[in-house]
Amino acid sequence: xxxxxxxxxxxxxxxxxxxxxxxxxxxxxxxxxxxxxxxxxxxxxxxxxxxxxxxxxxxxxxxxxxxxxxxxxxxxxxxxxxxxxxxxxxxxxxxxxxxxxxxxxxxxxxxxxxxxxxxxxxxxxxxxxxxxxxxxxxxxxxxxxxxxxxxxxxxxxxxxxxxxxxxxxxxxxxxxxxxxxxxxxxxxxxxxxxxxxxxxxxxxxxxxxxxxxxxxxxxxxxxxxxxxxxxxxxxxxxxxxxxxxxxxxxxxxxxxxxxxxxxxxxxxxxxxxxxxxxxxxxxxxxxxxxxxxxxxxxxxxxxxxxxxxxxxx
Amino acid sequence: xxxxxxxxxxxxxxxxxxxxxxxxxxxxxxxxxxxxxxxxxxxxxxxxxxxxxxxxxxxxxxxxxxxxxxxxxxxxxxxxxxxxxxxxxxxxxxxxxxxxxxxxxxxxxxxxxxxxxxxxxxxxxxxxxxxxxxxxxxxxxxxxxxxxxxxxxxxxxxxxxxxxxxxxxxxxxxxxxxxxxxxxxxxxxxxxxxxxxxxxxxxxxxxxxxxxxxxxxxxxxxxxxxxxxxxxxxxxxxxxxxxxxxxxxxxxxxxxxxxxxxxxxxxxxxxxxxxxxxxx
Numbered sequence: 203x204x205x206x207x208x209x210x211x212x213x214x215x216x217x218x219x220x221x222x223x224x225x226x227x228x229x230x231x232x233x234x235x236x237x238x239x240x241x242x243x244x245x246x247x248x249x250x251x252x253x254x255x256x257x258x259x260x261x262x263x264x265x266x267x268x269x270x271x272x273x274x275x276x277x278x279x280x281x282x283x284x285x286x287x288x289x290x291x292x293x294x295x296x297x298x299x300x301x302x303x304x305x306x307x308x309x310x311x312x313x314x315x316x317x318x319x320x321x322x323x324x325x326x327x328x329x330x331x332x333x334x335x336x337x338x339x340x341x342x343x344x345x346x347x348x349x350x351x352x353x354x355x356x357x358x359x360x361x362x363x364x365x366x367x368x369x370x371x372x373x374x375x376x377x378x379x380x381x382x383x384x385x386x387x388x389x390x391x392x393x394x395x396x397x398x399x400x401x402x403x404x405x406x407x408x409x410x411x412x413x414x415x416x417x418x419x420x421x422x423x424x425x426x427x428x429x430x431x432x433x434x435x436x437x438x439x440x441x442x443x444x445x446x447x448x449x450x451x452x453x454x455x456x457x458x459x460x461x462x463x464x465x466x467x468x469x470x471x472x473x474x475x476x477x478x479x480x481x482x483x484x485x486x487x488x489x490x491x492x493x494x495x496x497x498x499x500x501x502x503x504x505x506x507x508x509x510x511x512x513x514x515x
Numbered sequence: 516x517x518x519x520x521x522x523x524x525x526x527x528x529x530x531x532x533x534x535x536x537x538x539x540x541x542x543x544x545x546x547x548x549x550x551x552x553x554x555x556x557x558x559x560x561x562x563x564x565x566x567x568x569x570x571x572x573x574x575x576x577x578x579x580x581x582x583x584x585x586x587x588x589x590x591x592x593x594x595x596x597x598x599x600x601x602x603x604x605x606x607x608x609x610x611x612x613x614x615x616x617x618x619x620x621x622x623x624x625x626x627x628x629x630x631x632x633x634x635x636x637x638x639x640x641x642x643x644x645x646x647x648x649x650x651x652x653x654x655x656x657x658x659x660x661x662x663x664x665x666x667x668x669x670x671x672x673x674x675x676x677x678x679x680x681x682x683x684x685x686x687x688x689x690x691x692x693x694x695x696x697x698x699x700x701x702x703x704x705x706x707x708x709x710x711x712x713x714x715x716x717x718x719x720x721x722x723x724x725x726x727x728x729x730x731x732x733x734x735x736x737x738x739x740x741x742x743x744x745x746x747x748x749x750x751x752x753x754x755x756x757x758x759x760x761x762x763x764x765x766x767x768x769x770x771x772x773x774x775x776x777x778x779x780x781x782x783x784x785x786x787x788x789x790x791x792x793x794x795x
Contacts, residue, residue: 468697468716469678469697469698470659470677470678470679470696470697470698470715471678473639473640473658473659475639475658488599488601488620488621488639489599489618489620489637489639490598490599490600490601490620492599493598493599493618497598499617499618499635499636501637501655501656502618502637502656503637503656503674503675504656504658504659504677504678504696506677506678506694506696506697506715507678507696507697507715507716
């Protein structure tokens with residue numbers, strides 16, 4: 203089933219971490235296995251914020267393979283080495299969990315080269331790399347993940363998030379949403395639905411050199427959009443193209459440094475409720491999520507089949 | 516025990532089974548009407564009015580409270596602060612004046628038989644699913660699957676509705692003041708749908724029976740749906756129903772498009788009316 207939600211404030215920064223936590227917690231019944239946040243904050247002096255993991259969360263319910271935690275330190279050492287080799291400079295290093303890290307780096311080279319270097323370290327996956335995007339995902343509900351990563355006070359303009367019910371792939375961080383649109387900074391995607399031409403599209407994109415880290419069909423949307431953006435296609439146009447190129451039933455949200463967009467398939471088989479005012483746009487699989495941040499009576503509606511919308515922060 | 520009248524479908528080897536026990540024939544025998552009742556139906560007094568504040572209640576508690584109040588004879592119940600919670604007001608099997616001050620989430624007012632419900636806000640997916648009788652009026656918009664599988668009653672949305680409104684509908688009337696999404700009337704089997712605004716693609720796809728009226732544009736018709744002549748009787752019915760719906764909209768009735776099934780389903784169309792009820 204899965205639940206997705208997003209909020210964007212027009213022209214102002216707020217406690218978007220707390221808002222997303224409330225919205226996603228109310229969607230727990232749609233996906234109790236894992237929760238993910240893509241939050242767009244105020245950044246770190248124009249440096250890149252790198253969120254990555256060097257292992258999996260192997261607590262109860264996880265389908266990941268148990269590893270000795272001592273190996274994580276070794277991998278982090280290798281990541282630091284790769285960052286240095288790539289010509290990037292590490293300014294700040296934070297360990298959030300035994301397997302999850304947040305770095306602030308400066309870098310003026312090709313992000314694809316840097317990403318390839320970092321991910322050449324065994325079991326290492328970049329969750330996000332951007333100037334305002336911070337992508338956090340882990341096993342557990344929205345409150346568990348928000349507490350673990352201290353997201354409750356995160357300030358920013360917008361964010362998207364996901365509560366996952368594992369269906370076609372395992373309960374682990376790599377299969378959790380959101381997905382970063384590798385290798386483009388600050389682009390993330392969450393999805394509710396099923397893609398039925400996943401493997402056809404994946405093979406075609408892999409031939410073009412795009413990378414997949416999981417077998418989760420939702421990752422395809424992020425990679426698909428990344429490929430289009432790489433070829434100079436505008437985000438909204440790429441999203442419109444996805445409605446014809448991706449087969450199945452889906453509603454997805456995509457966010458960039460200053461935009462939030464939604465797309466709904468031609469069958470309108472997956473839910474999405476939308477509220478828009480002069481100040482903000484909030485949208486979610488269920489209105490009950492919107493009401494956690496806007497408790498007063500509001501006018502909402504369901505976007506129609508084949509609709510693509512993009513809003514500016 | 517009842518037997519099915521011999522006709523062409525039975526000659527072809529179809530529908531030759533003999534119905535036993537609680538058959539449709541027995542069910543619809545008015546002489547046995549006293550044998551058919553709902554255990555949870557209550558006699559209520561519309562002048563007895565009360566309120567429920569749903570703010571800190573789960574949906575199961577709200578529904579339990581409604582049932583307890585009906586058992587005490589309350590005939591007018593106001594739900595305050597529904598907060599778009601799911602499955603509120605389901606399974607009401609008697610007459611009741613239910614007023615929802617706010618919006619409902621998914622599956623609100625489902626499987627009801629008799630109440631009159633007014634919702635001042637919006638409703639989520641599958642509002643009034645399986646409604647047997649009564650009237651439900653939604654002042655704002657509705658999500659997808661509005662009136663899925665309803666068998667009777669009047670379901671009205673003054674705003675716009677999502678996709679697949681009236682899916683699998685088996686009777687009753689759905690009236691929408693605004694627009695409707697894709698697959699409106701999908702697999703509809705009986706009843707009427709009136710959309711006063713525009714309709715999305717695949718209208719009436721796989722329609723068995725029933726009629727769909729559209730006041731605005733139609734993006735495309737689905738398989739089996741065809742346009743039919745709008746008669747004076749249709750217009751008279753539409754005027755009557757739209758008046759009852761309380762939708763305040765100027766309508767040019769002669770411009771309304773009438774859509775019916777263009778496909779004769781052999782097993783369905785050859786059944787007697789009572790047998791059709793059994794088939795659906």
